[in-house]
Amino acid sequence: MPYEGDNMMGVKRTNRSAALRILHEQGSMSRKRLSESIKLTPAAITKIVGEMIAEGLLTEGSMLPGSGVGRREVMVELNSRARAALGIFINLRQAFVSAVWLDGSVIFSESFDLPEKAPAEETVRMLCSRLTELSDKNGLRRESVVGVGVAMRGVTSPDGRVVRNSFGAFSDFDFPLCERVEALTGFPCLMRNNVRALFAAQMFLSPEPALGSQFFLRCEAGIGASFSIGERIWLGSSGQCAEIGHIPVVPRGGKPCSCGKSGCLETIASPGAILSDARALLSEERTPVLWHILHSREDGELTLDDIFEAAHSGDAEIASLLDRAVTTLAAALKGVIYTFDPGKIVLYGRLFDNPYYLSRLSAEMREGVDSGHSVPIEKSRLNHKLEDKAAGLLVVEDFFDKGGLA
Ligand SMILES: [Zn+2]
Missing domain, CATH: 1.10.10.10 (Winged helix-like DNA-binding domain superfamily/Winged helix DNA-binding domain)
Structure with missing residues (x-):
């Protein structure tokens, strides 16, 4: 050593x-x-x-x-x-540019819809251009900006400079994102996985030092997670710790996943998978409640809340689809509890705002678990309030780590 x-x-x-x-x-x-x-x-x-x-x-x-x-x-x-940090947050089909002060309060934020598999160079040019415009418009002095944080979906290189696989956010693999952001903005860039950035932002804004360890689960389009030991996020030996969404849960013949494999947890239990599976079932005969809900509204847009209501109100096939999603996710989380013994599981995502879904998941988490492995599970107090802060806070934390010195 x-x-x-x-x-x-x-x-x-x-x-x-x-x-x-x-x-x-x-x-x-x-x-x-x-x-x-x-x-x-x-x-x-x-x-x-x-x-x-x-x-x-x-x-x-x-x-x-x-x-x-x-x-x-x-x-x-x-x-x-005294100082500000810029941020770029990239999800599947969505991005944010923003800036925060050192306490995480938001100076500006703007969101963008992106196509799936967006061209990386063109997308990053557009985001950096808008970030620079908004910084100027909000009167941020260049000398007060400590850098640009990038919170990126997928897997990055060990040095955090290159996006190896964005799991469908970009069409490109091995894209040198930090280098391009530095060239386009003129500021130093720090990149991390987007779920880890959300978790780090939650710990920065709502610190709980006595907790020991936490498992942070995010369900939006896909399923991501992050695991902390003490107050530090554990990266794993290859930098891919807590990639729970890509655990293979269907050994053969599963649906293709955004990561390039098939049969991952995300293809069954993610909000995107629940929506697409419900759409595939939708008919007046098979899913009469859901059919009625959709046809009683003008927009006809299927939402997760519609699906939960249909399951709760007697659509057997929708309830069965949801049961499969919940039990598969719960099985993966129980594996986490028995392996890592975290102090708490924190849930992040709009899915968890629905009381029916949350109660189903909580009930399933208790199934087959002895009292010695009963871990508190709770929705984040900052649920869906961190996307406009997390990327900039990566740079703020680094600034604090360096004692406010360059
Ligand atoms: Zn996958």
């Missing part, structure tokens, strides 16, 4: 990083409390706080009420408007 010491600059980064993170998580505090919280001497805190005030990263705020003895303490706080 290699052992390395740290030079003075490394120590400085670590100390500044601890100060930035605790001020982000706990809000303003006195230098004395900051010193106690991160276990540095008052002299060291005075020095780094002074530097960061001079750089605009921290500000001095209100005074603590005096006890009548000695000097009153001045509070210091993070100046979240």
Whole structure:
């Protein structure tokens, strides 16, 4: 095992990083409390706080009420408007460009519909062009922007610079996305998988340090997940930890999946699969309730809520389709619980807003599980509120990790 010491600059980064993170998580505090919280001497805190005030990263705020003895303490706080981060979030058939301040509040955000298998170069040019326009329109100074975060569907290279397989978002494989974003925007780029970026954003905005580990499950068009140990996301030895959506659950003859294989969990249990399977069944004879729901509305557009209502109201074939989706997903999640023993499973996606679906999944998760493996399962408190923040927050977290130094 290699052992390395740290030079003075490394120590400085670590100390500044601890100060930035605790001020982000706990809000303003006195230098004395900051010193106690991160276990540095008052002299060291005075020095780094002074530097960061001079750089605009921290500000001095209100005074603590005096006890009548000695000097009153001045509070210091993070100046979240000191820097901004840009973001590009890419899903299947959808993308967002946005910018956030250091506390994750959104400066601007715009979403785009994309075709499936969008041409990568053309799409990235369009997104970067719009990102630059919106940055200028919102008066963001270039020197205040710390970089562009890209939250990308699929698998990236180990160095996080190249999109190996976007699982159908791009037509291209092995696309050098970071290099292109840097060339087109002039800012450094940091790329991560989009589900991991959502999970990291949730932990940044809603930290729960005592939890130990969490499994974050996202169901939108497909199924993705991310797994944390402590407060860090575990990547796995090949960078593909928690690719639960692509577990083969139909050994032979399954439906083709966006990843290029067939018979994956995503082809049975994802919202996209549930919708397409219900569409294939739809007829007045086989699915009379669903037929009636659709024909009682003007738009005639099939939604997941229609499917849940039909299942709940007696369409046997729709209920059976949904049962298969729920039991298959629950089986995969039970595998996660027995293998990794997470402290909690967090659900993210519009699917989980539906009480009928959520109760079906919760009931199925209890089937065959002993009390020793009963893990809390809950919908994210930030459900579908992170897509406009997650990509930019990748860069903010990196900025904090580096102690606010370039
Ligand atoms: Zn797959």
